[in-house]
Amino acid sequence: MMNNFIYAGTSAAIDKLWEKLIGWYEAIILKLPNMIVSVLVLIFFYIIAKYGSKFLHKLLSKRIKSSSIVDMITKLFYAVVIMIGFFIALGILELDKALTSILAGAGVVALAIGLALQGTLNNTFSGVLLSFLPRIRIDDYIETADHSGFVQEISLRNVILRRPDNHIVVMPNSLFIDEPFVNYSLTPRSRITVSCGVGYESNLREVKEMVLNVIKENFPQNEGEGIEFYWLEFGDSSINFMTRFYVDYIKKSQMYSQQSEAIMLIKEVFDANDINIPFPIRTLQMDTPVSVQNKTE
CATH class of the missing domain: 2.30.30.60 (SH3 type barrels.)
Structure with a gap:
């Protein structure tokens, strides 16, 4: 009797398993067209992601010199295309609940990652933005x-x-x-300033003309540019002026080189015309006379 009970239980379990397998088989047969379409969709989006990322990489390499930025953008494009194909395939298979769960889970994970890596993501997106800006x-x-x-x-x-x-x-x-x-x-030409001072005995109009002529001869100005000259102040030992003009430079060393050349030219024209460039002189006045004694051995 015990053997009959075991046999009946085993037979019922096998029957239920068989019915379950038949149900799965029928479901697979019914869903087979959708499965084929979903597989074809995945293959299609894989091809788009593969060749699209290669094309995007070549296109971005012409505008962005940073290889890390180009690689990041192309990988992001590849992942987004694959995810779109995956979600469309799930929709074709009518797995709406699974799709909703995946999207909800992805949103929570993305929020957590975004909060944890807020500073890093800020620098990353800033790097992408800088790569596309023509100003750097x-x-x-x-x-x-x-x-x-x-x-x-x-x-x-x-x-x-x-x-x-x-x-x-x-x-x-x-x-x-x-x-x-x-x-x-960004600008191939910029304006530089050279400052100097001359003695009080100098003819200021002649000094101005000398400086303007020597700058004009050696630093040609383009249309819309010009040489400026201004007397600034009555200094302690000189009357000070500055001149401003445009030169070609895109880095500081070029600016210093042009300033140095202008200073030498102004000094040469001043020397040729006996224009004094004074320097401060201090006179010490002592109330008590100081005697100097020579000691001989």
Whole structure:
């Protein structure tokens, strides 16, 4: 009797399992067209992601010199296309509940990651934005409130500057988005200033004409530019002036070179015309006479 009970239980379990397998088989047969379509959709989006990312990589490489930024954007494009294909395939299979659960879970995970990596993501998106901005490029000479140098690399997190003394400065990308900076490489010509002073006995109109002529001969000005000359003040030992004019320079060393040349030219024309460039002289007056004694051995 016990054997009959065991046999009946085993037979019922096998029958239920068989019915379940038949149900699955029938469901697979019914869903087979949808499964084939979903597989074809996945293959289609895989091809788009693969070749689209290669095309995007070539396109971005022409505009962005930072390889890390280009790789990040192409990988993001690849992942987004694959995810779109995956969600469409789930919709074709009528797995709406699974799709909703996945989206909800992805939203929670994305929120948690965003809160945990807020600073990192800020620098990353700032790096992407900087890569597309025409106001900063590789090899540009820029100057911030604290540093200046040539842009060597724009990575996902940092802008790397090479200072004129060859030291490397690593700055977070967000600083270039939130704070002002000067890019000397954007304008091929800029105005420089040279200051000097002449003695009180000098003819100021003649001095002005000398300076304007020597600058005009050696630093030609383009249309819309010009040479400016201003007397500034009566100094302690000289009457001081400044002259401003445009030169070609996109980095500080070129500016210093042009200023140095202008100073030498002004000094030469002053020497040729006996124009005195005075220097401060201090006279010490002592109430008590000082005697100087020569000691001989």
